[in-house]
Amino acid sequence: xxxxxxxFVVRHGETDSNRNRIIQGQLDTQLxxxxxxxxxxxxxxxxxxxxxxxxxxDLQRASETAEMILQYHPGIELVKDxxxxxxxxxxxxxxxxxxxxxxxxxxSSIETDEAFVQRCIAWYNRVLIPYxxxxxxxxxxxxxxxxNILVLSHGAFIATLFRIMVYSDYVTCxxxxxxxxxxxxxxxxxxxxxxxxxxxxxxxxxxxxxxxxGDISHLRGLHVIEENADVVVDQS
Numbered sequence: 001x002x003x004x005x006x007x008f009v010v011r012h013g014e015t016d017s018n019r020n021r022i023i024q025g026q027l028d029t030q031l032x033x034x035x036x037x038x039x040x041x042x043x044x045x046x047x048x049x050x051x052x053x054x055x056x057x058d059l060q061r062a063s064e065t066a067e068m069i070l071q072y073h074p075g076i077e078l079v080k081d082x083x084x085x086x087x088x089x090x091x092x093x094x095x096x097x098x099x100x101x102x103x104x105x106x107x108s109s110i111e112t113d114e115a116f117v118q119r120c121i122a123w124y125n126r127v128l129i130p131y132x133x134x135x136x137x138x139x140x141x142x143x144x145x146x147x148n149i150l151v152l153s154h155g156a157f158i159a160t161l162f163r164i165m166v167y168s169d170y171v172t173c174x175x176x177x178x179x180x181x182x183x184x185x186x187x188x189x190x191x192x193x194x195x196x197x198x199x200x201x202x203x204x205x206x207x208x209x210x211x212x213x214g215d216i217s218h219l220r221g222l223h224v225i226e227e228n229a230d231v232v233v234d235q236s
Contacts, residue, residue, distance in 0.1 A: 002197040004206060005132050005147040008046065009162075010069070011155050012062040013038040014187040014225065021229045023097040025089030028059050035061070038188040038222055039068040045190070045218035047072045049148050055127060056152035057084035065188065066152040076150075083123040086154035086230055087116050097229025120161045132195045132206055155185045155228040162191065162213060173210035184231065186224035189214040 013035030017024045031039065042065070051073050056066040058080040066078055090109025111119075131147060153161075165171045171193060185191075192211040197204050216224050 003146045004195040004197050005149060006049075006195070006211075007128065007149045007151060007193045008049065008051075009151045009153065009158055009191040009193070010042060010046075010065065011158055011185050011187055011189050012057075012059075012065045012152060013042075015061050018187060018225055018229070021097050021227060023089050023092050023095050023229045024061075025087060025093040025230060026059065026085050027093050029061050031061055031064055034223060035065070035187060036068075038219060038224075039065040041219055041222060042188040042190070043069045043072060046150070049150075051076050051150050052147045053131065054078045054150040054152075055084065056080055057086070057154060057157075058082050059085055059154075062152045062154060066150065069150065069152075081123070081127070083119060083126075084151070084153045084157060087111050087156045087160075089230065098227065098231065116156075116160060117164065120157060120164060124161065132208075154230065156230050158185055158191060159231065162210070165193070165208070166210070171208040171210050173213070183214055184226060184228050185214045186216045186219075186226070188219065189216045189224075190218065191215070 013031045015024065015029040015035055016022075016032045017027070017029050019032065019034070046069055051070070054066060054070055054073075054076050056063045056078055062084070063078070063080055070076055070078055088111040090107060090111070092107070092110060128149070131149060166173055191213045192215075194209050194211050196207050196209070198207050199205075
């Protein structure tokens with residue numbers, strides 16, 4: 001078995017809107033002092049990872065977190081991609097959260113569940129699939145070199161992407177992630193997916209496994225908000 005790639009998916013640092021339970025959606029909010037401290041500690045935690053590629057939402061709370069992480073990785077281009085943005089919450093943006101699923105059922109301005117899921121899948125297929133393909137010659141793979149990819153995004157986007165992977169059985173994962181809903185992601189939490197090449201007869205295939213989901217152990221006591229106002233919940 002050869003490890004092909006590891007994808008490190010990080011949520012952005014804290015903002016004042018996070019702290020005040022304000023729905024941000026695609027509002028372009030900035031990191032607050034706690035968010036900057038979280039980003040700095042996360043950068044230290046990922047300092048030893050040799051990143052090959054880096055992608056971020058173009059919203060500044062995500063891109064600023066990514067830039068702080070990449071301070072230790074000179075020469076790695078940071079690709080900003082609007083497809084990695086948080087779910088668009090329309091007229092709910094700027095209002096107090098959390099969002100009850102019943103509240104948004106009749107609001108046409110909000111990105112629908114279907115559209116949001118398709119955006120997550122389309123980004124994954126467009127950006128990540130080319131780096132984990134074994135259908136064409138790749139010098140890195142032949143040398144047995146693991147590629148490390150950094151992705152900075154938002155709580156609802158990351159949770160939705162992982163939920164798609166888990167419930168489609170695309171990845172293997174710890175048993176607790178298969179039970180009920182995925183836990184809320186803290187600011188600058190780290191989730192890691194590992195892609196491995198396995199041989200089945202003459203065929204080579206890629207298997208994926210979640211190594212971490214929503215890990216905040218690196219924050220060493222820094223305050224982390226346990227709620228995400230941008231995540232739609234059923235309060236019935």
